[in-house]
């Protein structure tokens with residue numbers, strides 16, 4: 048069995064069939080980066096993708112030339128780093144994945160990336176709002192808690208904001224959570240479905256282990272597990288020792304999220320992914336974006352799931368999360384107001 052068939056085996060077996068949709072163009076902005084390259088590779092291996100459009104401020108056409116030799120059916124094109132190149136890359140895109148921006152170095156928080164990445168995401172969001180206002184926009188660039196609101200504000204300013212089509216990619220948090228729990232319990236991570244809600248940085252990442260069926264993980268073991276899920280990114284930043292942050296696991300997580308959207312667009316029911324979206328769950332507390340389980344449909348967000356039952360410890364984690372998240376979101380909104 049080919050690698051692509053193994054990886055997307057489920058896809059091949061579904062009754063609604065990959066070929067039932069004529070055209071699925073996926074654009075990646077930041078395609079030559081540490082995440083962008085393996086993410087582009089994984090999207091090239093996805094049989095649901097018909098056109099792969101790769102853009103970066105450097106080497107977009109180079110990465111595209113390389114990936115285009117892979118013998119799957121999709122066409123691949125790399126675009127020059129010019130306004131017209133970017134527009135052409137985005138035109139007709141169904142999904143736009145955005146990992147453009149700088150990663151952390153040891154000692155930095157994700158918020159320390161704000162000064163550089165806010166304007167990158169703002170400018171790329173403007174291009175998306177103009178060239179592909181109806182596309183699903185998947186923000187990977189950190190700090191996600193602020194860059195997603197930045198994108199929303201830009202789309203609002205252009206009169207094309209559709210909250211059902213904007214996603215902060217928090218998939219890596221649940222990927223990590225299922226792996227870390229499986230390591231503790233000696234189980235298959237594929238069967239560990241751990242709910243993680245909130246945002247994507249430190250204490251805003253709230254794992255809900257009580258909902259996972261592992262009530263035997265308690266005390267220090269539980270505290271260590273929660274801490275490892277919240278600060279898993281730091282583990283990678285430290286190990287890479289100044290050369291960046293998670294790229295390969297992130298590429299897998301981004302490809303999984305894009306695949307879920309494509310499955311939902313193809314008519315599959317009950318496609319559920321955690322993601323950071325414009326959410327009603329905590330708007331009464333002034334928190335306009337929140338990550339929780341979301342059912343995806345052909346129109347993007349179909350249903351936002353509640354956080355469910357929390358124990359006392361999880362409620363205190365959630366309270367800490369909401370306080371930080373509110374500030375992170377406000378920072379993004381303020382940035383666009385002051386730097387339109």
Ligand SMILES: NC(=O)c1ccc[n+]([C@@H]2O[C@H](COP(=O)([O-])OP(=O)(O)OC[C@H]3O[C@@H](n4cnc5c(N)ncnc54)[C@H](O)[C@@H]3O)[C@@H](O)[C@H]2O)c1
Pocket residue numbers: 076077078079080081082083102103104105146147148149150151160164167171186187188189190191216217218219220247291292293294297
């Ligand atoms: N959401 C998550 O879970 C998650 C996980 C890992 C990393 N990240 C974030 O993803 C971002 C990228 O990480 P990386 O390791 O790939 O970094 P990287 O530096 O390896 O790659 C970033 C790429 O973006 C490109 N780029 C910069 N400005 C651009 C612009 N205006 N238009 C198009 N391309 C542009 C660069 O040329 C580079 O190729 C970082 O902000 C990182 O913190 C998020």
Ligand SMILES: O=C(O)C[C@H](O)C(=O)O
Pocket residue numbers: 150151157189219247279280281283284292293
């Ligand atoms: O930790 C980082 O800075 C990158 C990313 O957000 C991650 O969770 O790995």
